[in-house]
Amino acid sequence: MPIPLSQLGENAVLARLLHQLTVQSPMLIGPGDDCAVVARDNEWDTLLKTDVVVESVHFTADTAPERIGHKALARAISDIAAMGGIPEYALITLLIHPSRYVETAEGIYKGINRLATRYGISVAGGETSALPHDGIVINVALTGRVEHSRAILRSGGTPGDIICVSGPLGGSFPSGHHLDFEPRLILARQLMEQGPRPSAMMDLSDGLGADLPRLAKASNCGFIIHPEKLPLNNGCSPQQGISDGEDYELLLTFHPQDFVNIPQDLQSTLYPIGHLTQDTTTELSTGWQHFRA
Numbered sequence: 684m685p686i687p688l689s690q691l692g693e694n695a696v697l698a699r700l701l702h703q704l705t706v707q708s709p710m711l712i713g714p715g716d717d718c719a720v721v722a723r724d725n726e727w728d729t730l731l732k733t734d735v736v737v738e739s740v741h742f743t744a745d746t747a748p749e750r751i752g753h754k755a756l757a758r759a760i761s762d763i764a765a766m767g768g769i770p771e772y773a774l775i776t777l778l779i780h781p782s783r784y785v786e787t788a789e790g791i792y793k794g795i796n797r798l799a800t801r802y803g804i805s806v807a808g809g810e811t812s813a814l815p816h817d818g819i820v821i822n823v824a825l826t827g828r829v830e831h832s833r834a835i836l837r838s839g840g841t842p843g844d845i846i847c848v849s850g851p852l853g854g855s856f857p858s859g860h861h862l863d864f865e866p867r868l869i870l871a872r873q874l875m876e877q878g879p880r881p882s883a884m885m886d887l888s889d890g891l892g893a894d895l896p897r898l899a900k901a902s903n904c905g906f907i908i909h910p911e912k913l914p915l916n917n918g919c920s921p922q923q924g925i926s927d928g929e930d931y932e933l934l935l936t937f938h939p940q941d942f943v944n945i946p947q948d949l950q951s952t953l954y955p956i957g958h959l960t961q962d963t964t965t966e967l968s969t970g971w972q973h974f975r976a
Contacts, residue, residue, distance in 0.1 A: 752794025
């Protein structure tokens with residue numbers, strides 16, 4: 684009997700789909716991390732990322748077009764940052780109903796171009812198509828580069844590593860942060876260049892409750908967090924910090940001996956919230972999952 688997507692949830696759906704895919708050389712890292720990694724040359728590897736925003740899921744119909752464009756590109760940049768990389772080229776696919784105004788499409792591209800200019804990204808092209816029903820969908824395919832064999836993966840954590848986040852959590856939708864956030868690209872590159880590098884890293888798009896278990900599982904670890912240590916946005920409870928999602932901060936782990944050697948100006952931007960454990964049975968109230976009813 685066919686299984687509804689809502690019965691499984693995003694994690695289980697992805698597990699079934701990715702099981703069918705194969706990874707071939709020169710691909711170094713395939714599906715399952717923030718980006719795929721492909722061998723380029725002796726100095727750099729290539730990062731590949733695609734991300735989508737959908738009206739009524741990631742933004743509302745009355746959202747300013749420039750903010751929609753900003754979010755569409757910023758989400759993909761955040762994933763490049765989570766690998767320790769530098770974004771390079773973007774392809775934009777815009778699906779929009781013909782009843783919408785051309786000024787809306789122009790505004791979306793204005794928001795994209797403004798952010799692309801800020802981070803040195805070339806918008807290389809893309810695609811447009813009419814939707815058969817009212818709404819807007821934007822897909823961003825983004826490439827980047829990272830030092831050869833130096834991409835930071837979700838799977839690099841070990842028991843005892845310190846778990847950190849790069850900023851306050853919770854309340855992203857009511858505050859508008861989910862539309863206006865700045866990807867933590869500069870912080871990630873500072874850690875790559877000044878060190879010590881994180882042992883594992885990913886971006887917090889679905890919430891700590893969804894993303895920390897993913898990082899821990901990839902590292903074959905469990906985790907312990909201390910809710911009283913969570914950095915929270917004004918008016919948010921620890922539970923909201925865990926489950927709200929759309930924070931777009933970095934989730935990082937460090938070997939204890941490395942964490943104490945992080946330059947003070949960088950260490951002050953990191954918030955230790957717990958540590959990875961050898962016990963892999965840890966549970967945490969979940970964050971966002973697509974397909975859930």
